[in-house]
Amino acid sequence: VGVRLAAEGATVAACDLDGAAARETVRLLGGPGSDEGAPRGAHAAFQADVSEAGAVRRLLDQVQACFSRPPSVVVSCAGITRDEFLLHMSEDDWDRVIAVNLKGIFLVTQAAAQALVSSGCPGSIINISSIVGKVGNVGQTNYAASKAGVVGLTQTAARELGRHGIRCNSVLPGFIKTPMTQKVPQKVLDKVTGMIPMGHMGDPEDVADVVAFLASEDSGYITGASVEVTGGLFM
Numbered sequence: 001v002g003v004r005l006a007a008e009g010a011t012v013a014a015c016d017l018d019g020a021a022a023r024e025t026v027r028l029l030g031g032p033g034s035d036e037g038a039p040r041g042a043h044a045a046f047q048a049d050v051s052e053a054g055a056v057r058r059l060l061d062q063v064q065a066c067f068s069r070p071p072s073v074v075v076s077c078a079g080i081t082r083d084e085f086l087l088h089m090s091e092d093d094w095d096r097v098i099a100v101n102l103k104g105i106f107l108v109t110q111a112a113a114q115a116l117v118s119s120g121c122p123g124s125i126i127n128i129s130s131i132v133g134k135v136g137n138v139g140q141t142n143y144a145a146s147k148a149g150v151v152g153l154t155q156t157a158a159r160e161l162g163r164h165g166i167r168c169n170s171v172l173p174g175f176i177k178t179p180m181t182q183k184v185p186q187k188v189l190d191k192v193t194g195m196i197p198m199g200h201m202g203d204p205e206d207v208a209d210v211v212a213f214l215a216s217e218d219s220g221y222i223t224g225a226s227v228e229v230t231g232g233l234f235m
């Protein structure tokens with residue numbers, strides 16, 4: 001997503017729980033700002049745990065200090081899985097997935113919206129849900145609930161923030177080739193790939209293309225939408 005947005009001319013603030021991963025993203029962007037506190041206007045890397053309110057507040061403060069304005073586009077990608085059948089799922093596995101996938105998006109969306117509204121700037125907030133939030137999935141009561149919550153949160157934010165010129169949309173990817181899906185048992189991967197009308201898993205670039213569209217003025221009259229990027233899976 002960062003690479004695609006930079007290719008569209010964006011100056012990117014990449015943030016991750018894993019600061020080294022964020023700095024690697026910035027290196028991919030070819031920016032000098034591969035360390036926190038990068039020169040003004042360069043791409044910059046930040047580290048934060050999005051499930052922590054204080055960390056998110058500090059992140060938005062750091063980004064505004066670095067770029068002299070709130071972010072005009074905010075893409076919440078952070079997410080985890082702790083898959084287990086409902087009958088055996090631990091409270092901790094439930095709590096952690098909800099904390100990162102849903103509360104994390106609440107905290108980032110709220111902090112970004114507060115910064116944009118107080119500065120009178122328009123913006124586009126894009127939250128990454130999942131097709132699992134629409135149809136559920138065996139072994140993912142926690143994850144499915146978190147992703148369904150992302151859609152409801154984003155639709156409500158769209159209703160409240162439209163008057164401020166801030167659009168809020170959800171993207172619902174299907175099976176995409178990333179480290180997250182590498183943990184899925186092969187027999188499940190084989191099963192689901194056969195169910196995808198386009199016959200193959202998607203690539204991160206397929207999601208990034210839709211994010212770039214929702215970030216741009218080409219989607220200027222779209223808010224509250226849920227855009228599925230699934231190869232037709234569960235259409």
Ligand SMILES: CCCCCCCCCCCCC[C@@H](O)CC(=O)SCCNC(=O)CCNC(=O)[C@H](O)C(C)(C)COP(=O)(O)OP(=O)(O)OC[C@H]1O[C@@H](n2cnc3c(N)ncnc32)[C@H](O)[C@@H]1OP(=O)(O)O
Nearest residue numbers: 083084085130132137138139174175180181185188191192
């Ligand atoms: C008829 C097949 C339909 C397959 C539909 C799959 C839909 C998946 C769509 C997801 C797209 C978006 C995903 C995206 O948001 C990113 C992710 O979330 S990636 C992670 C997705 N996670 C899963 O799909 C869960 C995978 N399953 C597991 O991790 C394990 O099975 C676990 C739940 C931890 C249980 O492990 P355990 O070792 O106790 O059991 P088994 O792995 O041996 O499984 C027992 C039987 O259950 C079947 N199974 C497991 N998961 C799924 C599943 N997601 N869908 C359907 N069936 C599943 C597994 O095949 C075994 O069946 P059998 O006994 O007949 O071999």
Ligand SMILES: NC(=O)c1ccc[n+]([C@@H]2O[C@H](COP(=O)([O-])OP(=O)(O)OC[C@H]3O[C@@H](n4cnc5c(N)ncnc54)[C@H](O)[C@@H]3O)[C@@H](O)[C@H]2O)c1
Nearest residue numbers: 016017049050077078079129130173174175176178179180
């Ligand atoms: N891969 C798929 O098939 C798929 C499908 C649908 C939705 N998604 C969603 O897409 C998003 C990106 O996932 P991915 O597939 O790239 O997985 P990934 O595991 O490769 O990336 C997730 C990133 O989130 C970061 N992260 C985890 N916890 C964090 C926290 N508390 N604070 C800040 N960062 C944190 C991780 O360090 C990692 O870099 C996730 O929200 C995921 O749920 C993925």
